[in-house]
Amino acid sequence: EDQVTQSPEALRLQEGESSSLNCSYTVSGLRGLFWYRQDPGKGPEFLFTLYSAGEEKEKERLKATLTKKESFLHITAPKPEDSATYLCAVGILTGGGNKLTFGTGTQLKVEL
């Protein structure tokens, strides 16, 4: 059964305190590992897609990495505006499309 597990469930950081979020997965036929950010009352906002082990992508203070069993979202020197829920999802082929199976998310709070 395809499964995505995120940890920790919640994380509280001081501004400037770097950390990492974990996403472990078991899936047959991975078609991409996706990271999204979700703010309260809004839809998920796309951050990164990773396709193969060893791949890394960066955007501002965020860096995503991928191995065969897990992905990490590294946050360097976070700011309060980085506070959000971060969702990880795996892409699974369906009828020629790519449906996403999500984890439950990591709720990040960055304090001054």
Next chain:
Amino acid sequence: GAGVSQSPRYKVAKRGQDVALRCDPISGHVSLFWYQQALGQGPEFLTYFQNEAQLDKSGLPSDRFFAERPEGSVSTLKIQRTQQEDSAVYLCASSLVPSTDTQYFGPGTRLTVL
């Protein structure tokens, strides 16, 4: 607008009522997905369209849920005889090409069934 739009943003229904939720995908996007997100959970897949064809409806929780995309653009998710357990945020996403491409999400419709 450039993004995915959904309407209404909020819907309150009495148990047993029928509701219809609308999704306007990004213009030209071939693929359209519906997801259901319960409070504190990640979104869960409901159904997938490629143009007007519904190619996967394996995530629809019961036969009270029905989705359509008759002209390959706007989609409607209909829920008949709503139940309290249907209360959730319903998210629509679209992507330009079917396989591996990024899905862009709308703001969602929050459905509350009383």
